[in-house]
Amino acid sequence: MEAEARYTYVGAAVLLLVAALVAGLLWLSSAGGRADFTRYAIHFETQALDGLQIGAEVNLRGIKIGRVVDYALAPDTLNRVRVEVAIDPRATVRTGTVAVVTRNFVTGIAAIALVNRDPAGEPLTTASAGDPLPVIREGQSNLDEISGRVSQVGEQITFALTSLNQLLTDENRQNVMATVRSLRDLTSGLNQRLVALDGVLAHAGTAAVQVGDAASQLAAVGERVSGVAERSSLRLDSTMAQSERTLRDASTAMAQVASALDRMEQQASSTARRLEGSAALVEDQLGAATAELRLSMDAATRVLDKLRDPRAALLGPGPQQFGPGESKP
Numbered sequence: 001m002e003a004e005a006r007y008t009y010v011g012a013a014v015l016l017l018v019a020a021l022v023a024g025l026l027w028l029s030s031a032g033g034r035a036d037f038t039r040y041a042i043h044f045e046t047q048a049l050d051g052l053q054i055g056a057e058v059n060l061r062g063i064k065i066g067r068v069v070d071y072a073l074a075p076d077t078l079n080r081v082r083v084e085v086a087i088d089p090r091a092t093v094r095t096g097t098v099a100v101v102t103r104n105f106v107t108g109i110a111a112i113a114l115v116n117r118d119p120a121g122e123p124l125t126t127a128s129a130g131d132p133l134p135v136i137r138e139g140q141s142n143l144d145e146i147s148g149r150v151s152q153v154g155e156q157i158t159f160a161l162t163s164l165n166q167l168l169t170d171e172n173r174q175n176v177m178a179t180v181r182s183l184r185d186l187t188s189g190l191n192q193r194l195v196a197l198d199g200v201l202a203h204a205g206t207a208a209v210q211v212g213d214a215a216s217q218l219a220a221v222g223e224r225v226s227g228v229a230e231r232s233s234l235r236l237d238s239t240m241a242q243s244e245r246t247l248r249d250a251s252t253a254m255a256q257v258a259s260a261l262d263r264m265e266q267q268a269s270s271t272a273r274r275l276e277g278s279a280a281l282v283e284d285q286l287g288a289a290t291a292e293l294r295l296s297m298d299a300a301t302r303v304l305d306k307l308r309d310p311r312a313a314l315l316g317p318g319p320q321q322f323g324p325g326e327s328k329p
Contacts, residue, residue: 037066037086040124041133042099042112043074044081047141051103051110058085059102060114065091068112084133085112095121098139115139 049071058066066087074080087093096117103110114136128135 036089038089038093039069039133040085040087040093040136041131042083042085042136042138043131044083044099044101044138045077045079047101047138049081049083049101049110051108052083052101052112053109056109057111058087058114059111060091060116063091065114082131083112085136093124093134093136095124097124097136099136100139100141102141 052068052071054068054070056068057064058068066085068083069086070084072082072084074082091114093114094116096119098115098117100113100115101110102113117139124134124136127133
């Protein structure tokens with residue numbers, strides 16, 4: 001009797017649990033279909049919907065705000081899937097909101113994430129043309145973008161490998177090996193030259209130190225030269241001032257000399273004119289005096305001739321003194 005009583009209690013408890021489970025499911029279904037959820041449509045064309053099922057979560061910044069209630073393939077457009085979602089009205093969906101499909105890498109279950117982008121826009125409440133519900137625009141999934149980039153990288157790697165296979169032919173490999181050997185020889189030669197270069201650099205360092213010392217000495221000399229130049233500049237300024245005064249005095253003296261020369265020139269001109277007149281007069285007087293002197297000399301000559309022969313002067317000339325055709329009177 002006691003075993004039968006226990007089975008009765010166990011059966012009653014199981015019935016109560018089943019009834020509670022049915023009531024909970026009915027409550028959840030009624031709560032999910034309440035009119036306080038706002039329905040939107042999303043048209044997916046570029047994103048893959050693997051793992052997206054009815055009842056999948058709809059998230060906004062990591063918070064569950066709704067779920068997927070239905071989906072359907074668009075009969076008029078290829079690769080378009082219309083997904084209907086129910087969103088909590090407390091989560092405002094705006095015209096700038098986009099829908100992105102996300103997946104769990106472990107389970108593969110997909111969900112829809114709503115992303116508000118700038119500018120956010122006004123609340124989305126108006127149904128679009130061709131759909132009875134407001135339509136949330138499709139966004140671009142980060143996974144799709146990454147996969148696209150990975151595909152591009154894979155294509156580039158494939159192209160690079162193909163080019164590398166074409167490059168590494170037998171002839172090219174031989175040329176590459178010859179180039180490698182040439183590089184090895186060049187490297188050994190460079191090592192030898194580097195040893196010599198180290199010595200040159202050491203000498204260059206010593207020369208640089210000497211140049212630094214010389215530069216220091218030149219700097220000191222430059223300072224002394226600058227001091228001497230400053231003093232010379234002061235002296236030169238004084239000398240220039242004296243030279244300017246001397247030049248002004250010389251200019252004044254030259255002006256006075258020029259004035260004296262003008263006066264002398266005028267006096268010389270006047271004197272020259274006077275001398276010309278006097279010279280003409282003297283020349284006339286000298287001409288007359290010369291004529292008179294010539295006559296006097298002729299007379300004196302005749303007198304002297306007579307004085308040389310007193311007889312002839314007293315008695316007249318002798319026969320031997322007559323010239324041709326002359327005779328005594």
